[in-house]
Amino acid sequence: MTSPPKHYQSQSESPHCNKLVNRLNLASLSLRPRWRVMVLGHHSVGKSAFVVRFLTRRFIGDYDPKLERCYPVNTTLNGDHVMLELLDSGGHHLEDGSQSDLEAKIRWADAFILLYSVTDKCSFDECCRLRFLIGYNKRRRRHLFGSAFGNSHGLSAEIMGSSSSVILVANKVDQVEDRMVSTEEGEKRSRDLGCDLFFEISVREEVDVAKRVMEDLYFRWKYNQSHHHHHHLPQQQPQHPVATTPNGSTHHFGRRCLETFAGRCSANKSNSMDVISEREDGALPISLSLESPLPDVATDNISLEDKFRSRASTEGSLNFRNKRGIHRCVQPATPHLDQPGVPATCNIINKRPARRMSISLRGASSAF
Numbered sequence: 557m558t559s560p561p562k563h564y565q566s567q568s569e570s571p572h573c574n575k576l577v578n579r580l581n582l583a584s585l586s587l588r589p590r591w592r593v594m595v596l597g598h599h600s601v602g603k604s605a606f607v608v609r610f611l612t613r614r615f616i617g618d619y620d621p622k623l624e625r626c627y628p629v630n631t632t633l634n635g636d637h638v639m640l641e642l643l644d645s646g647g648h649h650l651e652d653g654s655q656s657d658l659e660a661k662i663r664w665a666d667a668f669i670l671l672y673s674v675t676d677k678c679s680f681d682e683c684c685r686l687r688f689l690i691g692y693n694k695r696r697r698r699h700l701f702g703s704a705f706g707n708s709h710g711l712s713a714e715i716m717g718s719s720s721s722v723i724l725v726a727n728k729v730d731q732v733e734d735r736m737v738s739t740e741e742g743e744k745r746s747r748d749l750g751c752d753l754f755f756e757i758s759v760r761e762e763v764d765v766a767k768r769v770m771e772d773l774y775f776r777w778k779y780n781q782s783h784h785h786h787h788h789l790p791q792q793q794p795q796h797p798v799a800t801t802p803n804g805s806t807h808h809f810g811r812r813c814l815e816t817f818a819g820r821c822s823a824n825k826s827n828s829m830d831v832i833s834e835r836e837d838g839a840l841p842i843s844l845s846l847e848s849p850l851p852d853v854a855t856d857n858i859s860l861e862d863k864f865r866s867r868a869s870t871e872g873s874l875n876f877r878n879k880r881g882i883h884r885c886v887q888p889a890t891p892h893l894d895q896p897g898v899p900a901t902c903n904i905i906n907k908r909p910a911r912r913m914s915i916s917l918r919g920a921s922s923a924f
């Protein structure tokens with residue numbers, strides 16, 4: 557007796573269909589764009605604590621200080637399914653001289669969380685150097701791709717490196733007694749460095765804080781991407797671009813935005829207009845400070861950077877620059893130090909050893 561043919565209630569119940577659906581799901585997973593986020597900062601500012609808080613919602617007191625890991629994770633941010641790769645960069649790059657390693661990772665990432673501790677002024681200052689490296693490496697990547705293939709080949713904003721987002725995050729605000737960096741200083745630094753957002757948090761005290769930071773970074777990154785895609789359109793843009801959150805509320809962005817958890821409202825700056833809006837989860841209000849449009853970091857004139865780069869390098873060497881009064885001779889286009897006709901003074905100047913410099917000391921005048 558033959559068994560009755562099996563009837564499937566819907567097509568998707570058939571084993572063949574299931575296989576196909578599974579394959580399609582896998583394909584859509586692999587096609588889903590990866591979002592690569594790098595957490596960087598001085599050592600012991602709480603990078604690992606932040607990452608682990610985001611991944612597990614737990615706070616673990618101590619980690620291996622040399623810990624440097626990339627965590628691939630499928631997650632949901634603002635209602636979007638995201639294939640996130642989260643890199644905890646470790647803080648040892650400052651000591652062991654793996655500068656090029658750090659720069660390679662910066663070129664890899666799409667978005668950055670610059671972390672410092674409010675109890676550590678050094679970590680606050682270190683953000684300047686790291687922000688410079690981010691700006692420099694992103695422009696370099698864009699410049700390399702741009703000069704090699706040209707923009708007309710439709711390279712994505714992501715590849716061109718101009719849609720990356722950087723946020724400044726002050727951690728350990730629970731240590732009120734030991735605070736060395738005020739909220740105002742943090743906000744000012746965030747503006748000076750051209751960061752997209754500023755947060756003050758305590759990874760130890762707040763369970764969902766890492767998730768909220770990541771969601772706002774993701775929101776901001778998406779906005780930057782869409783803004784960049786339309787950047788070259790000649791049509792008039794609104795003076796303050798408008799973006800819509802998944803829950804339908806509207807945010808206005810200037811070049812610089814501020815957000816403070818601690819104050820629950822943005823600091824009022826002259827020449828700025830504040831928009832207060834509720835977060836999606838209603839937990840904390842977001843306040844965005846709108847300012848007059850500032851030059852876009854990504855579209856800075858590359859020749860300006862070359863000018864700076866020709867003097868300062870991230871390897872720490874500073875090329876000699878003639879000062880008024882020291883310049884005693886006109887150097888040949890291709891200086892030949894031991895050329896018979898070149899006066900001795902020139903040789904002395906040219907043979908001067910390369911000086912060392914610290915990029916962090918250059919402050920806000922650097923090309924971020």
Ligand SMILES: Nc1nc2c(ncn2[C@@H]2O[C@H](COP(=O)(O)OP(=O)(O)OP(=O)(O)O)[C@@H](O)[C@H]2O)c(=O)[nH]1
Pocket residue numbers: 598599600601602603604605606616617618619620621622623646647648727728729730731757758759760761
């Ligand atoms: N009070 C307080 N301590 C914190 C907070 N976040 C992290 N810590 C502590 O700060 C110390 C350093 O935290 P880590 O997460 O290891 O810092 P890190 O930046 O990853 O350090 P490196 O890997 O050495 O670069 C640990 O003892 C944490 O427990 C916080 O929000 N408040």
